[in-house]
Amino acid sequence: MVDKQKVEQAIRLLLEGIGEDTEREGLKDTPDRIARMCMEIYGGLDEEADQHLAKQFKVENNEMVLEKDITFYSMCEHHLMPFYGKAHIAYIPNGRVTGLSKLARTVDVYARRPQIQERLTVQIADALERALNPRGVMVMLEAEHTCMTMRGIKKPGSKTITTVTRGDFKTDRELQKQFLSMVKD
């Protein structure tokens, strides 16, 4: 739960710390704005994806389901700067599928926290495994980290790609290839 008052105090201190005048017109509402923004961008801390993924439907056909190009925005926990990109999620059902939008909701729940990309990838895969007990899961995230592009090493255009494979996707190279070619198209 975001403590709005604490965040406001912290932002006031930060602005003082960088030598700004917290009372000037453009900045006086900034602590309140950022506290409200934190409720949004860190809102995933109060949530689990399980409640979303509980929306399920029976299926006869246990072929791969892939939801690709799910745009996400998260915050790098080392610098509190955004990293953002696309998530691609596939699973092989085991008699049940979840609502398509629930895959994107799952991404949002775990993206809206201070994160590292590797953990975000694992948490999405874990949630799918817990909820659906699928025959396989594969998650790939492609993202640009602003802590790498606008500061520090400053490498604009560099991309970080992370993957997690579980079950059939771990053992079956052909399935992995199929995932990769479907993601690329």
Ligand SMILES: Nc1nc2c(ncn2[C@@H]2O[C@H](COP(=O)(O)OP(=O)(O)OP(=O)(O)O)[C@@H](O)[C@H]2O)c(=O)[nH]1
């Ligand atoms: N593995 C991983 N590293 C990340 C992620 N986001 C940021 N980082 C890295 O976290 C590291 C933090 O390194 P530090 O040396 O403690 O911090 P720093 O002095 O600001 O480092 P530089 O970014 O190299 O200037 C950096 O190498 C970042 O690139 C992420 O999602 N996953």
Ligand SMILES: [Zn+2]
């Ligand atoms: Zn960072």
